[in-house]
Amino acid sequence: MPAIELSGRRIIVAVTGGIAAYKACELVSTLVKSGAQVRVVMTESARRFVSEMTFATLSGHEVAWDMWAPRTNVEHISLAEFAEVCVIAPATANVIAKCAHGIADDLLSTCLLALTCPVVIAPAMNTRMLCSAPVQANLATLRERGVHVVEPEEGRLACGETGAGRLPATEVLVEAVRDALRSRRGAMSGMRILITAGPTREAIDPVRFLSNPSSGRMGYELAAEAQRRGADVTLVSGPTSLPRPEGVAVVAVQSAEQMHEAVQERAGVVDLFIGAAAVADWRPAEAATEKMKKGDREEMTLRMVRTPDIIASVAQWQPRPTIVGFAAETNETIAHAREKLQRKGMDMIVANDVSEPGAGFEVETNRVTLIDVIGRETDLPLMSKAEVAAAILDRAGALIASRESQ
Numbered sequence: 001m002p003a004i005e006l007s008g009r010r011i012i013v014a015v016t017g018g019i020a021a022y023k024a025c026e027l028v029s030t031l032v033k034s035g036a037q038v039r040v041v042m043t044e045s046a047r048r049f050v051s052e053m054t055f056a057t058l059s060g061h062e063v064a065w066d067m068w069a070p071r072t073n074v075e076h077i078s079l080a081e082f083a084e085v086c087v088i089a090p091a092t093a094n095v096i097a098k099c100a101h102g103i104a105d106d107l108l109s110t111c112l113l114a115l116t117c118p119v120v121i122a123p124a125m126n127t128r129m130l131c132s133a134p135v136q137a138n139l140a141t142l143r144e145r146g147v148h149v150v151e152p153e154e155g156r157l158a159c160g161e162t163g164a165g166r167l168p169a170t171e172v173l174v175e176a177v178r179d180a181l182r183s184r185r186g187a188m189s190g191m192r193i194l195i196t197a198g199p200t201r202e203a204i205d206p207v208r209f210l211s212n213p214s215s216g217r218m219g220y221e222l223a224a225e226a227q228r229r230g231a232d233v234t235l236v237s238g239p240t241s242l243p244r245p246e247g248v249a250v251v252a253v254q255s256a257e258q259m260h261e262a263v264q265e266r267a268g269v270v271d272l273f274i275g276a277a278a279v280a281d282w283r284p285a286e287a288a289t290e291k292m293k294k295g296d297r298e299e300m301t302l303r304m305v306r307t308p309d310i311i312a313s314v315a316q317w318q319p320r321p322t323i324v325g326f327a328a329e330t331n332e333t334i335a336h337a338r339e340k341l342q343r344k345g346m347d348m349i350v351a352n353d354v355s356e357p358g359a360g361f362e363v364e365t366n367r368v369t370l371i372d373v374i375g376r377e378t379d380l381p382l383m384s385k386a387e388v389a390a391a392i393l394d395r396a397g398a399l400i401a402s403r404e405s406q
């Protein structure tokens with residue numbers, strides 16, 4: 001089985017009010033040293049055991065615990081959207097009960113309810129508490145829902161008794177995080193995903209074309225990540241210099257019209273369509289069949305005609321797939337993206353300001369905002385395109401699940 005890389009992974013460590021809270025410091029430190037991006041969320045009780053200052057220093061980020069702290073974003077939701085995996089360590093009997101019953105009365109429990117990523121729970125408590133009927137019933141409920149429960153270890157407990165209830169060693173917790181991430185790998189198993197990527201080339205004559213600087217990297221990262229998650233992926237790609245992602249069916253095209261045709265051929269057999277290509281809006285009305293000679297002309301005029309709108313045509317398919325598009329803008333990014341989302345009938349749009357350093361064409365990184373059809377708007381920090389791809393697929397997976405449950 002391939003090792004799961006923790007570097008760049010977005011992990012929430014949720015710390016609750018048990019005596020083992022101090023052990024979560026080593027967990028945070030180990031995850032950060034592995035290159036993970038860690039955010040710590042604490043309960044009020046946990047703050048009585050370990051200072052939030054310790055976790056803030058170890059994670060390099062402010063600790064979230066206060067539901068009512070004045071801020072501009074809704075923290076429990078933005079944290080839930082940030083996370084690729086959440087590990088609750090130690091998990092008190094109280095938080096286990098809250099998770100099992102959907103109680104949301106503080107920042108941590110509210111955030112847990114909003115998570116769509118895998119959750120690892122590491123219970124730690126006195127043996128009799130652990131063996132009590134309510135705790136066992138709650139853990140059984142959580143296991144049934146797919147929560148990864150890490151078995152507490154036996155040994156001498158802080159209360160002086162001996163028995164099961166100790167928080168396992170950090171390595172065991174880290175392995176459970178890896179297992180949870182691995183489980184997410186198969187999360188798109190059986191799903192048929194069609195992705196467009198790269199620029200298009202609109203011929204002027206046999207040796208000249210109009211194009212744009214798209215590298216195709218964002219679409220290729222999406223295809224590779226969707227394939228890793230078990231999806232059946234087809235990538236319709238304009239000309240790029242990128243290697244073909246392993247296990248992905250690639251259809252190479254040149255022009256917007258060819259891309260449109262290749263996409264249309266798959267009408268009705270796609271669950272998720274992601275339009276990441278930078279498709280030309282216009283093409284020369286006629287491409288000369290022979291190389292155009294300069295002659296002694298001082299000017300020349302190209303008559304341009306519209307190219308097909310690929311996303312709008314996918315939105316007409318029956319059954320219609322979940323549709324994700326991109327808006328690469330240079331001004332009023334969010335307003336333009338919102339308008340495009342509505343006009344083209346998409347479920348989500350990934351907006352980025354391509355004039356910003358580190359975002360957009362020809363770079364390895366991107367800073368995007370995800371806007372979905374129900375009006376949720378999430379600003380993601382500057383991340384590698386692979387990380388952005390994972391975040392887009394997390395949200396797209398959640399949108400597909402919510403469409404299926406309607």
Ligand SMILES: Cc1cc2nc3c(=O)[nH]c(=O)nc-3n(C[C@H](O)[C@H](O)[C@H](O)COP(=O)(O)O)c2cc1C
Pocket residue numbers: 015016017018019020043044045046091092093094095124125126129
């Ligand atoms: C000294 C001390 C140690 C505690 N250790 C644990 C523990 O290991 N596990 C547990 O479930 N509760 C433990 N508790 C009880 C919790 O702190 C209590 O149930 C609290 O309400 C949990 O809040 P939280 O789940 O919001 O963090 C302990 C309480 C005290 C005073």
